[in-house]
Amino acid sequence: MPSADRRLQPRRTPRQVRAELTRERILTAAAHVFAEYGYAAGTTNRIAGHARISIGSLYQYYPNKDAILGELLVRHIDRGVWTQADQLDLSAGSLETTVRALVRDAIDNHRDDPQLLRIMMEEASLSQELIDTVDRHGKKRNEQVRDVLSRHPDVRVQDLDTAAELIVFTVEVNTHRLMADPRKVPVETFENELVDMVTRYLRGDR
Numbered sequence: 615m616p617s618a619d620r621r622l623q624p625r626r627t628p629r630q631v632r633a634e635l636t637r638e639r640i641l642t643a644a645a646h647v648f649a650e651y652g653y654a655a656g657t658t659n660r661i662a663g664h665a666r667i668s669i670g671s672l673y674q675y676y677p678n679k680d681a682i683l684g685e686l687l688v689r690h691i692d693r694g695v696w697t698q699a700d701q702l703d704l705s706a707g708s709l710e711t712t713v714r715a716l717v718r719d720a721i722d723n724h725r726d727d728p729q730l731l732r733i734m735m736e737e738a739s740l741s742q743e744l745i746d747t748v749d750r751h752g753k754k755r756n757e758q759v760r761d762v763l764s765r766h767p768d769v770r771v772q773d774l775d776t777a778a779e780l781i782v783f784t785v786e787v788n789t790h791r792l793m794a795d796p797r798k799v800p801v802e803t804f805e806n807e808l809v810d811m812v813t814r815y816l817r818g819d820r
């Protein structure tokens with residue numbers, strides 16, 4: 615993976631409540647501006663205007679709009695932890711329900727704004743924070759799924775580590791693509807087909 619570009623790093627990490635609130639205003643404004651105007655026209659001037667701060671104040675926190683978009687993507691990824699994984703019913707016969715919970719959790723984490731999601735996927739550049747977040751999220755998600763697979767009596771695959779990685783990658787990538795343009799396939803159809811595919815794989819159906 616390419617090395618991170620230092621130009622994408624935030625200039626300042628806020629330590630006081632007021633500074634944190636300003637940072638939040640910038641990020642909220644940026645999400646709105648990018649979704650409304652697109653990335654090319656989503657300038658830092660527009661973001662500052664929407665946040666009701668001076669452009670100089672914005673630059674105290676972020677060197678450019680690439681750094682702002684990168685932080686929005688970092689936050690999006692960090693929200694993607696499977697929070698209900700430890701509350702599942704793992705009794706015999708419940709595998710489809712378990713898989714559906716995983717798929718639906720991924721879908722719910724991507725519902726907020728398809729336009730912004732598409733921009734983040736297409737335009738975000740690498741930063742060290744983004745690289746670290748992707749790595750951390752991937753490991754955590756794989757661990758969660760592997761733990762569930764290891765405890766579910768209906769799972770028939772032998773290599774649980776590989777199975778967990780395949781499932782996480784398949785669910786995450788396809789959910790990202792669908793929710794960035796939900797007009798292509800109805801979400802309900804997508805969910806049902808993905809659940810069926812993953813369930814059959816884990817049961818070892820032929």
